[in-house]
Amino acid sequence: MINNIIFTRDVPDALREKLAVFDSEDIFVLMDEHSREFCATCFDFLTLPEKHWITLPAGESHKSLDSVATIWRVLSEQGARRKSVLVNIGGGVITDLGGFAASCFKRGMHCLNIPTTLLAQVDASVGGKTGFDFMGLKNEIGTFSIPDGVIIDNRFLATLPKRQLLSGLAEMLKHALLADEEHLAEIMQADLDEVSGEEFFHLIRRSVAIKAAIVQSDPKEKGLRKALNFGHTVGHAIESVAIAKGMEIYHGDAVAYGMIAELYLSVRKMQFDERHYEAIRKFIRERYPIYVPVAVPDKLYELMLHDKKNERTGVNFTLLRRPGEFEIDNYCGREEIVEALKQI
Numbered sequence: 397m398i399n400n401i402i403f404t405r406d407v408p409d410a411l412r413e414k415l416a417v418f419d420s421e422d423i424f425v426l427m428d429e430h431s432r433e434f435c436a437t438c439f440d441f442l443t444l445p446e447k448h449w450i451t452l453p454a455g456e457s458h459k460s461l462d463s464v465a466t467i468w469r470v471l472s473e474q475g476a477r478r479k480s481v482l483v484n485i486g487g488g489v490i491t492d493l494g495g496f497a498a499s500c501f502k503r504g505m506h507c508l509n510i511p512t513t514l515l516a517q518v519d520a521s522v523g524g525k526t527g528f529d530f531m532g533l534k535n536e537i538g539t540f541s542i543p544d545g546v547i548i549d550n551r552f553l554a555t556l557p558k559r560q561l562l563s564g565l566a567e568m569l570k571h572a573l574l575a576d577e578e579h580l581a582e583i584m585q586a587d588l589d590e591v592s593g594e595e596f597f598h599l600i601r602r603s604v605a606i607k608a609a610i611v612q613s614d615p616k617e618k619g620l621r622k623a624l625n626f627g628h629t630v631g632h633a634i635e636s637v638a639i640a641k642g643m644e645i646y647h648g649d650a651v652a653y654g655m656i657a658e659l660y661l662s663v664r665k666m667q668f669d670e671r672h673y674e675a676i677r678k679f680i681r682e683r684y685p686i687y688v689p690v691a692v693p694d695k696l697y698e699l700m701l702h703d704k705k706n707e708r709t710g711v712n713f714t715l716l717r718r719p720g721e722f723e724i725d726n727y728c729g730r731e732e733i734v735e736a737l738k739q740i
């Protein structure tokens with residue numbers, strides 16, 4: 397899988413090479429309005445029919461069945477075939493939607509990801525999970541489908557708002573917690589003002605490598621890959637409540653606060669070092685927007701129970717003994733979880 401991921405400072409060149417095997421009438425590009433605004437000039441060299449450029453409105457609320465249908469409609473009307481390719485250029489919403497649409501169109505057409513947000517570069521665009529939100533539930537419908545290639549250049553991040561950078565940083569923090577103490581320290585000291593630079597590119601590569609190694613060992617999330625859900629059991633519940641309330645909260649914000657709760661459970665049940673936990677909690681609380689909807693523990697608990705990773709006996713968590721040492725499949729009960737939510 398890692399062989400399919402290209403880190404480059406010359407995206408046109410890498411893409412030209414990937415597209416060399418396709419006829420131009422078989423190439424389709426998916427963007428959202430912002431990735432089109434900020435990143436499209438990099439793709440001026442592509443000479444495609446105008447109708448092969450699909451642009452969706454931006455934002456999580458458009459990660460919907462309607463958007464998938466829009467993509468399928470264009471592909472169908474323009475005569476896309478199984479041997480056509482969809483190039484997804486944008487954040488995680490675009491790579492999730494485009495990846496899903498491609499994985500089902502004609503039972504699976506080719507697909508390339510060019511992630512343009514930090515979150516998509518270190519997480520969403522790699523690993524092959526695709527999908528969209530349905531009936532108010534995050535990623536309720538989706539597939540596992542590894543893209544044919546991922547092209548990553550961190551200079552796209554120069555136009556990304558700080559809050560979006562923080563959202564991606566949360567996933568990097570998660571990868572570091574699953575990897576080792578040294579990388580965790582690097583991430584906690586990372587300078588977000590230098591996000592397009594060489595040093596930060598190095599951190600992105602490391603973060604992707606951590607995820608890729610875990611995915612490689614368990615592509616369909618039967619076991620070890622569940623570790624990548626660290627922070628997400630609580631995080632997804634927070635995100636769902638926030639979406640229902642019409643609040644603006646980003647995926648990584650929710651995951652960051654979810655990690656506080658799940659690290660607290662780790663302190664309680666796995667003897668994760670309490671001072672280390674406090675330092676990470678402080679790091680998150682100082683950087684991320686303050687208000688999160690945790691004042692509704694019953695609703696959050698119900699949402700966690702509904703989460704597809706859970707069984708009826710309780711809520712399933714990955715917990716940490718220390719950075720780099722984790723254990724999947726820990727079931728926690730309502731009281732423990734409510735206490736952990738209070739720490740947020």
Ligand SMILES: NC(=O)c1ccc[n+]([C@@H]2O[C@H](COP(=O)([O-])OP(=O)(O)OC[C@H]3O[C@@H](n4cnc5c(N)ncnc54)[C@H](O)[C@@H]3O)[C@@H](O)[C@H]2O)c1
Pocket residue numbers: 428429430431434435454455456459486487488489490492512513514515516519520521522523524525526534535552553554555556557560563646647
């Ligand atoms: N498939 C997976 O494994 C996986 C993993 C993590 C997250 N996700 C999903 O990813 C989504 C979140 O991804 P995201 O944070 O990238 O959100 P996003 O795709 O909504 O992008 C965030 C915002 O940045 C804009 N944008 C994109 N590139 C830009 C650029 N270069 N400059 C300026 N603005 C730019 C987008 O238009 C959008 O407004 C969620 O739906 C989440 O569920 C999927």
Ligand SMILES: [Zn+2]
Pocket residue numbers: 519567628647651
């Ligand atoms: Zn995530």
